[in-house]
Amino acid sequence: MPRTKGDHEARRRDVSEAVWRVLAAQGFGGLTLRAVATELGATTGLLTHYFPAKRDLVAHALDLLDQRTAARPRRAAGTGLAAVRAALLDILPLTAEATASNRIWVSSWDTALADPALSGEYALKYGRSRDKLRELVAAAQELGELPPGDPARIAAGAQSFVLGLVVQALFAPEAFPPPRQTELLDDYLAALVHPWPESR
Amino acid sequence: MPRTKGDHEARRRDVSEAVWRVLAAQGFGGLTLRAVATELGATTGLLTHYFPAKRDLVAHALDLLDQRTAARPRRAAGTGLAAVRAALLDILPLTAEATASNRIWVSSWDTALADPALSGEYALKYGRSRDKLRELVAAAQELGELPPGDPARIAAGAQSFVLGLVVQALFAPEAFPPPRQTELLDDYLAALVHPWPESR
């Protein structure tokens, strides 16, 4: 029973949504053609039409992860330190959608670490993310809202902190509810803000 | 061709080592009965003798991860802040073995997040880890080497930081060589050490 009207773009979106639902439920390890097909109410024949091979499905899933992460509703950026804080808060699993996205993100690490090519791609991606954060840090420093110091180092530290907080919050959501996460991030930023009088 | 001398314990260790090698090479997603069997130079019959079902193999692999992480050669602990630093340094992938262990650790998160029971177990495990760190933090506070403040909060923050640093170092080992990791951790600790004069 093929589609009566060939709304191809809409069907493509349906496929993506089915992929996303499978990822949210089973993670990357459970991403299988038949799982996506039944989630979509279709068969594997449809999927092989859109994705010649499994690796293409996985690639699409990774694209989807990128794209939905990028398209997340961001809070008002502000300037200086406020922009840094906003950027970091945007990463944390503070909403249900952000939690789902982060859960998929973490589960993709198994696949990525097993494939050197994917691993390298991830390294570049995180490097770019650190660069963006570094610019925000540098801007905050110019405003005098952050003490001087290598902005790249500060950015790398902040990214580490947020990344680890994501993982912990995913495993223990009741121990790390949104207020707690915000609290911890603010602790981190407060410690960062304060200049360090003693020479090392 | 069964073993001539029934060195059962030794064989058990051989099995564990084969499991570990498979995990290091393929991650948790590649942990399969036949992979372990061929790595061991045996058949699946042996494995089903030791592990009635696959879940038992996975459980054993997780135990192995726990146990080898716990048995890692630790640096001299010291007291107060030095003990905190030592405990955090012990987590980072600063050696080849620690890197392998951490790689397996991260790859286990996909499996763990897909299974609610495992997920809860992990939450407890990380909770205990935070508790231990909290005690070290509290001890450092009593020595005056860390400013006052909720030790649980400080411990949670430190654990987040180190955890995220582990992930970043795994994906970009050349960008996060051991000296860089140590540097970043020391930055974090330095910011933590300094008391915060302004009331919020």
Add this chain to the structure above:
DNA sequence: CCATTCACATAACAAGCGTTACGGTTATGT
């Protein structure tokens, strides 16, 4: 010393996987 249990190999099983071939509709272009 012999029966029983243990410690495996061997081999097959059903289920699930990605992949492929093929057939029938529906749209598209000429």
Add this chain to the structure above:
DNA sequence: ACATAACCGTAACGCTTGTTATGTGAATGG
């Protein structure tokens, strides 16, 4: 209007997976 291509279901393929049944030689114990 008709050939062609796109779209998608059906069905099967070969492979890998976990699991199970059966056999066999070594260890064990009464």
